[in-house]
Amino acid sequence: xxxxxxxxxxxxxxxxxxxxxxxxxxxxxxxxxxxxxxxxxxxxxxxxxxxxxxxxxxxxxxxxxxxxxxxxxxxxxxxxxxxxxxxxxxxxxxxxxxxxxxxxxxxxxxxxxxxxxxxxxxxxxxxxxxxxxxxxxxxxxxxxxxxxxxxxxxxxxxxxxxxxxxxxxxxxxxxxxxxxxxxxxxxxxxxxxxxxxxxxxxxxxxxxxxxxxxxxxxxxxxxxxxx
Numbered sequence: 001x002x003x004x005x006x007x008x009x010x011x012x013x014x015x016x017x018x019x020x021x022x023x024x025x026x027x028x029x030x031x032x033x034x035x036x037x038x039x040x041x042x043x044x045x046x047x048x049x050x051x052x053x054x055x056x057x058x059x060x061x062x063x064x065x066x067x068x069x070x071x072x073x074x075x076x077x078x079x080x081x082x083x084x085x086x087x088x089x090x091x092x093x094x095x096x097x098x099x100x101x102x103x104x105x106x107x108x109x110x111x112x113x114x115x116x117x118x119x120x121x122x123x124x125x126x127x128x129x130x131x132x133x134x135x136x137x138x139x140x141x142x143x144x145x146x147x148x149x150x151x152x153x154x155x156x157x158x159x160x161x162x163x164x165x166x167x168x169x170x171x172x173x174x175x176x177x178x179x180x181x182x183x184x185x186x187x188x189x190x191x192x193x194x195x196x197x198x199x200x201x202x203x204x205x206x207x208x209x210x211x212x213x214x215x216x217x218x219x220x221x222x223x224x225x226x227x
Contacts, residue, residue, distance in 0.1 A: 002026050003035055031084050037182050039088035043095040050080045050102045058109055066110045070125050073106050078130075085134045086141050091185040099130055136214055138191045139198075143210050146171065157188040161196070171204060172196045194219075 001020045003009050013020040025034040025041045032042035057072045081099055090096050100118075107121040108114050122129060144150045146158060161172040175192045178184040199217065203209040 002033070004037060005035070029084070031087050038092075039090050040092065040095055042088050043090055043098055046080050046083075047098045047102060050077050051105070053077050053080065054102060054106045058106075064111045066113070066125065069110055070107075070127065073103075074127070077102065077106070081130060082133065082137070085137055086187050089134050089138065089185075089187070089190070091181070091190075096131065103127075103130055132219070135194065135219065136211075138187060139195060139214055140207075140211055141187070142191045142195055143204075143207060147204075147207065149207055158192075168196065169198060169200055169202065169204065 001013055001022050002025070003022065025032050027033075032045055034041040054073060054077045057069065057076065061069060061072065063069070081102060090099065104118045107118070107125060107127075110121075110125075113121050113124070116124070141150075142158075145152050145154050148154070159174040161174045163172075173192045173195060175189070175196070178189060183189060198214070202213040202217065
């Protein structure tokens with residue numbers, strides 16, 4: 001039994017005479033959900049597993065070919081760090097840094113990379129940052145929901161912006177005010193600001209066209225904030 005509340009509860013539940021144990025976190029569809037709804041427990045779990053698998057790759061491969069080692073990392077390690085990121089995408093700096101440390105440590109151990117900055121290593125290896133990939137994943141799923149490419153009704157999560165006399169694209173969404181940080185950092189809230197600020201050059205005619213366009217957008221230059 002998982003209590004999702006800031007208040008402690010003394011409720012005891014019995015099934016066939018046995019007490020149902022109270023836990024602080026539970027795994028649901030591969031994601032650890034904690035009683036405070038913060039992603040730190042899940043982040044710590046995936047970071048630990050990813051570090052172990054990354055180290056195993058460096059031990060197992062005889063070759064020192066950076067491109068081959070990086071391909072192994074992208075195939076066997078990065079999916080651990082990105083699975084269902086829409087649900088648990090972190091907002092705390094500590095969690096963001098912890099996830100980043102996996103890719104940062106692995107790339108630093110590649111041949112001729114230990115004396116270069118992390119951003120330089122990513123550029124040389126032609127690999128995007130994990131933060132950028134989580135941002136693009138959010139935008140792609142938002143696009144799927146809005147254009148009916150999933151089984152989720154768009155009206156349940158998103159409301160079209162009532163303001164029509166604005167710059168930018170015509171698919172802007174209404175952003176509500178949230179008093180709770182947990183709600184503000186939820187997928188359907190955090191993605192709205194970035195979605196609304198997408199440049200007019202983005203093609204919304206199809207999902208594949210949209211995906212290709214956002215891969216070319218320089219989010220730093222257009223002033224978009226992402227985690």
